[in-house]
Amino acid sequence: MSGFVVVLMAYGSPDRIEDVPAYYADIRGGRPIAPEHLDDLVARYRALGIEDSNPLNEITERTRAALEAELDLPVFTGMRHWQPRIADAAERALAAGARTIVGLVLAPHYSSLSIEKYREQLAAAVGDRAELRFVERWGAEHGFVELLADRVRGTNAHVVFTAHSLPARILAEGDPYQAELLETAQLVADRAEIGSWSFSYQSESPTGEPWLGPDILDHLGELAEDGIREVLVCPVGFVADHLEIRQDIDTEAVQRAGELGLALSRIVMPNDDPAMIRVLAGVVRREAALPAPA
Numbered sequence: 001m002s003g004f005v006v007v008l009m010a011y012g013s014p015d016r017i018e019d020v021p022a023y024y025a026d027i028r029g030g031r032p033i034a035p036e037h038l039d040d041l042v043a044r045y046r047a048l049g050i051e052d053s054n055p056l057n058e059i060t061e062r063t064r065a066a067l068e069a070e071l072d073l074p075v076f077t078g079m080r081h082w083q084p085r086i087a088d089a090a091e092r093a094l095a096a097g098a099r100t101i102v103g104l105v106l107a108p109h110y111s112s113l114s115i116e117k118y119r120e121q122l123a124a125a126v127g128d129r130a131e132l133r134f135v136e137r138w139g140a141e142h143g144f145v146e147l148l149a150d151r152v153r154g155t156n157a158h159v160v161f162t163a164h165s166l167p168a169r170i171l172a173e174g175d176p177y178q179a180e181l182l183e184t185a186q187l188v189a190d191r192a193e194i195g196s197w198s199f200s201y202q203s204e205s206p207t208g209e210p211w212l213g214p215d216i217l218d219h220l221g222e223l224a225e226d227g228i229r230e231v232l233v234c235p236v237g238f239v240a241d242h243l244e245i246r247q248d249i250d251t252e253a254v255q256r257a258g259e260l261g262l263a264l265s266r267i268v269m270p271n272d273d274p275a276m277i278r279v280l281a282g283v284v285r286r287e288a289a290l291p292a293p294a
């Protein structure tokens with residue numbers, strides 16, 4: 001064996017509805033939780049139908065298995081907020097004989113509040129027991145841009161690129177998150193030759209501080225006022241179907257669009273599409289300086 005092992009990281013999702021309080025507590029990291037926010041979150045997960053099992057985590061598992069087959073290297077999954085934890089994945093990688101661990105997050109754009117947190121967990125777990133090569137960003141990766149461009153090319157709708165919002169204070173801290181998101185959006189729009197597009201955030205949390213905007217629900221109102229009648233949502237900051245897609249876009253944004261007289265659809269998420277697996281494999285190979293397949 002080459003000594004290279006991949007730890008593939010994702011946000012994580014509760015396995016079943018009864019896990020939601022513990023999952024939310026993990027996200028809050030010990031900070032207080034308002035009961036109404038927990039009730040709201042349980043209701044949102046219930047609407048996804050995860051009473052006894054959560055199909056969303058299966059997407060991550062399929063992605064892991066496909067990446068392992070594509071790379072012919074061991075790949076272990078580690079979740080930032082659920083099980084298996086990032087630390088569990090690190091232990092399994094070391095037990096598999098890892099001398100070099102390549103850390104890859106299933107989120108394309110760097111922020112000190114997102115990717116850096118994954119790195120902290122992985123680095124703490126690995127310690128000095130293996131070399132760590134960590135992929136910080138891959139949002140401008142040619143294959144990723146191409147994959148998204150293929151999904152919006154030829155549409156007559158106004159394309160709205162979206163990503164998870166973050167507290168607005170990150171801009172004053174010089175965080176590159178917003179610039180990287182806009183770069184991906186621009187690259188996809190150019191590649192697909194989209195004339196009419198914009199960017200908005202989604203999935204803001206009720207933490208009491210200002211978050212990056214505009215939020216998609218407000219943005220849809222602006223688009224309707226501008227005479228737009230058809231919108232195609234293209235998330236660029238997420239790569240899989242999960243709560244933020246199925247609830248925030250497919251339910252809340254669709255409902256708001258309906259109230260505004262807008263037709264709203266969204267692209268099929270990359271999930272474990274073979275083209276997506278090739279993108280992820282290419283990123284890992286580059287980070288590990290492994291040869292490309294013949």
Ligand code: FEC
Pocket residue numbers: 010011012013014024027028041056106107113114115164165166167203204205206207237238241242243244
């Ligand atoms: O499908 C699922 O079950 C999990 C969906 C999920 C993804 C996801 C991705 C990101 N988040 C990011 C930032 C924040 C910040 C807070 C925050 C809070 C939540 C809550 C849930 C949740 N996030 Fe999330 N996020 C997902 C789910 N997220 C549930 C808690 C309820 C709520 O606030 O709505 C605020 C934390 C706090 O309270 O202090 C900040 C970012 C991403 C995209 C990058 C990544 O995937 O890591 C950034 C998927």
